[in-house]
Amino acid sequence: xxxxxxxxLLTFVSALAVVVVRHQNRLEFREVRAAEKLRDRLxxxxxxxxxxxxxxxxxxxxxxxxxxxxxxxxxxxxDIVVVQLEAAQ
Amino acid sequence: xxAFRLPVGVANFSRGRQWFxxxxxxxxxAVLLGRxxxxxxxxxxxxxxxxxxxxLRSIAVKPARGRIVDRNGDVLAVSTPLDAVWAHPPTLxxxxxxxxxxxxxxxxxxxxxxxxxxxxxxxxxxxLRRHLPPAEATxxxxxxxxxxxxxxxxxxxxxxxxxxxxxxxFTDVDDRGQEGIERAFDxxxxxxxxxxxxLRDRKGRVVEDIESIRPVxxxxxxxxxxxxxxxVSAQRHLAQAAHEHHAAGASAVMLDVQTGExxxxxxxxxxxxxxxxxxxxxxxxxxSVTDVFEPGxxxxxxxxxxxxxxxxxxxxxxxxxxxxxHYVGGWPIRDVHDYGELTLSGVLIxxxxxxxxxxxxxxxxxxxxxxxxxxxxxxxxxxxLPGEQGGSLLKRERxxxxxxxxLSYGYGLSSTPVQLARAYSxxxxxxxxxxxxLQRQHRPVAGQRVLSAHITRQINFLLEKVVSPQGTARxxxxxxxxxxxxxxxxxKPSPTGGYEEDRYQSLFVGFAPASAxxxxxxxxxxxxxxKHYGGEVAAPAFAxxxxxxxxMYGIRPDAGVDSGVTxxxxxxxxxxxx
Numbered sequence: 108x109x110x111x112x113x114x115x116l117l118t119f120v121s122a123l124a125v126v127v128v129r130h131q132n133r134l135e136f137r138e139v140r141a142a143e144k145l146r147d148r149l150x151x152x153x154x155x156x157x158x159x160x161x162x163x164x165x166x167x168x169x170x171x172x173x174x175x176x177x178x179x180x181x182x183x184x185x186d187i188v189v190v191q192l193e194a195a196q
Numbered sequence: 197x198x199a200f201r202l203p204v205g206v207a208n209f210s211r212g213r214q215w216f217x218x219x220x221x222x223x224x225x226a227v228l229l230g231r232x233x234x235x236x237x238x239x240x241x242x243x244x245x246x247x248x249x250x251x252l253r254s255i256a257v258k259p260a261r262g263r264i265v266d267r268n269g270d271v272l273a274v275s276t277p278l279d280a281v282w283a284h285p286p287t288l289x290x291x292x293x294x295x296x297x298x299x300x301x302x303x304x305x306x307x308x309x310x311x312x313x314x315x316x317x318x319x320x321x322x323x324l325r326r327h328l329p330p331a332e333a334t335x336x337x338x339x340x341x342x343x344x345x346x347x348x349x350x351x352x353x354x355x356x357x358x359x360x361x362x363x364x365x366f367t368d369v370d371d372r373g374q375e376g377i378e379r380a381f382d383x384x385x386x387x388x389x390x391x392x393x394x395l396r397d398r399k400g401r402v403v404e405d406i407e408s409i410r411p412v413x414x415x416x417x418x419x420x421x422x423x424x425x426x427x428v429s430a431q432r433h434l435a436q437a438a439h440e441h442h443a444a445g446a447s448a449v450m451l452d453v454q455t456g457e458x459x460x461x462x463x464x465x466x467x468x469x470x471x472x473x474x475x476x477x478x479x480x481x482x483x484s485v486t487d488v489f490e491p492g493x494x495x496x497x498x499x500x501x502x503x504x505x506x507x508x509x510x511x512x513x514x515x516x517x518x519x520x521x522h523y524v525g526g527w528p529i530r531d532v533h534d535y536g537e538l539t540l541s542g543v544l545i546x547x548x549x550x551x552x553x554x555x556x557x558x559x560x561x562x563x564x565x566x567x568x569x570x571x572x573x574x575x576x577x578x579x580x581l582p583g584e585q586g587g588s589l590l591k592r593e594r595x596x597x598x599x600x601x602x603l604s605y606g607y608g609l610s611s612t613p614v615q616l617a618r619a620y621s622x623x624x625x626x627x628x629x630x631x632x633x634l635q636r637q638h639r640p641v642a643g644q645r646v647l648s649a650h651i652t653r654q655i656n657f658l659l660e661k662v663v664s665p666q667g668t669a670r671x672x673x674x675x676x677x678x679x680x681x682x683x684x685x686x687x688k689p690s691p692t693g694g695y696e697e698d699r700y701q702s703l704f705v706g707f708a709p710a711s712a713x714x715x716x717x718x719x720x721x722x723x724x725x726x727k728h729y730g731g732e733v734a735a736p737a738f739a740x741x742x743x744x745x746x747x748m749y750g751i752r753p754d755a756g757v758d759s760g761v762t763x764x765x766x767x768x769x770x771x772x773x774x
Contacts (some may be wrong), residue, residue: 133406140405150260151277157263161271161355166428184676184760187753191765 251396254409259387260350261371262415264364264378266424267457267636272360273378275350275371275415279333280326285313287343294341298324301336326369327351352378356424358466359431362482363422363458363581363634366469375480377420377634380580387415419636421457426450429744430462434719437737438464441702441724447483448741449617450717453707455637456621456630458579459715459745461485461614485577485584488610489701489720492686493547493730495568495606497623497655500544502567503555504651511541511654517550527598529553529605544658545667547683549605556604561595564604570629570646571619573609577632587611606684617718620681620705623659624713627652656680660710672704672735674743676753676761680713681706681738683730688723699723704734708742711754715745 173179235243264273281302288295295313299306302325309324316322326349328336333346352367354360365376373382390412395404430448438446443464450460467479481487503509520534529549535542543551556564568574574589589609592599602608611619614632622629627647659680663672669683684703687695705718719734719741727733753761 136405136407139408147260147277154263154274154276157271157274158276158353158355161274165355166425181747184753184755185762187676187761189753189761189763191763193765193767 252393252406253396254391254393257390257392257412258347258349258371259389259412260414261352261367261387262385262417264385264418264420266420266422266427267459268423268425269419270424271355272420272422272424273352273354273364276353277330278327278349278351279330279346280349281324281328281333281336281344281346283313283322283324284343285316285319285322288341289313289317291342294344297339298336298341298344301339354469356427357470358468359428359462360422360424361466361469362463362480362484363420363427363461364469365480365582366472376482376581377418379582381418384418385415388413420634421452421455421459421636422461422634423459423748425748426460426741426745427462430460430741431464431466433737433740433744434462435464435466436740437719437721437733441721441727441733443721443725443733444723445483445487446719446721446737447487447613448717448719448737449484449614450715450741450745451617451621451632453621453624453713453716455641456618456632456643457637458614458632458634460741461634482581482583483720483722484613485579485581486612487720487722488585488587488612489703489722490607490609490686490689491573491611491616492606492684492701492703493549494616494620494682494684494703494705495573495604495609496544496547496552497659497682498567498571498619499552499556499564499604500540500658501623501647501651501655502559502563503540504654505567505648506559506563508558509540509555511539511658513540513555514538515540515543515551515554517543517548517554520550522550522553524553524557524601525596525598527601529601541658541661544655544682545661547662547668552605553601557597557601561592561600564600565589565591568603568609571622572615572629573611573619577612577614577618579614579632580634584614585612587615606686613718613720616703616705616720617716620707620718621716622646623652623656623680624707624716656710656713659706663706668729669704669706669731669735671731672706672738672742674708674739674746676755676759677708677743677746677751678710678754679706679708679739679742680710681735683735685728685730700728702728702730702733704730704738706738706742708746709751709754714749714751715742717742717745 261275263271263275266272295309296306299309304324312322312324324344336344337346350371352371354364363376365378366374367378368374371386373379373385378385391409393406393409395406430450434446434448437443446464448460448462449458451457452459461482461484463483465479514537516537517531517535518537520531522529531548531550535546535548535551538546538548538551540555542548543555568589574587576584576586587610599608618629618632625643626649627645628643629646630641630643659682660678661667662682663669663679669681672681673679681704684705686701686703687697688699688701690696700723702721702724703719705716707713707716717738719738721733721737724733753759755761757763
């Protein structure tokens, strides 16, 4: 009789513990989800920024502004100076 | 019912109290029964609907596909978040007014929505629109129409558009790789879908995430060996060449001589992978790996390498090519001109078919087969692209003399542009054959020696002459650099057998700087109109692409003062040295 009472008590305590842990689990999952959502949002924003960067740095755009706005040209052979390094004797 | 019996031996029991207790209990019973009746019978439909509305459901979590970047980390393909709007047909079908509002918001007609709902009336899920910008999906959701909600998915975007279209390929609407790298590396890029349990409200919207059933694994990034800057240059100059000569198509492949990495792979015609709904399969073809052609004169350096390796020939061995036509087993071999007496060097520089055939026929056919196999003809390069063709190089029990002769100058076998580039990388690297790869290599690649450095040095010396003012490809020259290479002009095989009289393919394949080769580049122009010689059609495109690559990588000009560059000496160590 005393054993039964003892075990019942244990069962009851364990049941309460299950409830508590489950509740904690949900709370923490919610926290994880919030963090994941933040991560995904930042990732998505990063992706968008990369796209934006890629769009602005399109090669024909860069070349166009280099040639037209900055007046840059491709160097010809006569513009090239090769510097040969020679070790001192 | 309840056993209501007085305990034995209870004293002072009053009948009034007994009835009072019975009354209270009966009242309680009645209330319970009544409530049960109300819930089970009267309110049942409403409550069941409410219950169904607030459901625990497990839903998929889509993984984001990994990015593809070039060797410098420039983004070639990236997934951006988009939303799909979907409906729960049994719910949506109940309200006509909602459907017309929805149709307006989606830009569809009510009929279209009705026919969708009709077709999927027994299902729990139907897509209404996919790949919408998130803002637009949110707007539709905020209309608050029962049975309509949105789902996160990812759309693929290629910042370089047509420039990388054939190499990268594309994905389908469900983010699965369909062509090119996207298909070849689908497992690496795709990631693994997860599941989570969520609480949903009556309108199907997720109210709360309850728990994770299976975590989602997002896809991994992939770094290619491509250099976007060279790729841009290759695509542009190739398109220009194809346009100038009204060609049916063109392709160019550039490899890094030391690693076998593909630095650029361009094809014309191209397509825009970001907007491809109205494009046919023909444009999707990556000609650099799928189109085979007879390599023609570009094979001659290998035939002559074999001759030099045999020890029976030197660069000065002379051979007669008069009178410009020569019969082998009844098959005529022609040269463009009658070159008369030529040395082995002259045979390569003038690109004499007769001279090459005569030299090859001095040696056993197996030798020719051996050298061509060793440099990779007839075998796929193993580059990581679906649908790569291996070309053909047939081994015969017994070669007929005419087959032996034509093979020596590049007819009777076939090759893709990437195979041709690989074969020339053997010459450029001093005799080493390396696997071709589109993945960035971080360590030196060992490769396999198939020719001696001594022989490639002699052949490369001749290939530099080809690009000199006296050679067939002076237009392949790059200012300030020494360039080596070989032209090819081949008749296209006719579908009915034999060759087409006036349909050509123009080839140029070569490498630079010749003093210490870094890049090997093969250019093929398919069916140029008017001019058709490789030296006039393919060589100029080669020169422009190669010049860009050499400049971008800051390769030291090796042509010396004659080319116009200034060379100054600077002594280091004296003033700073201890």
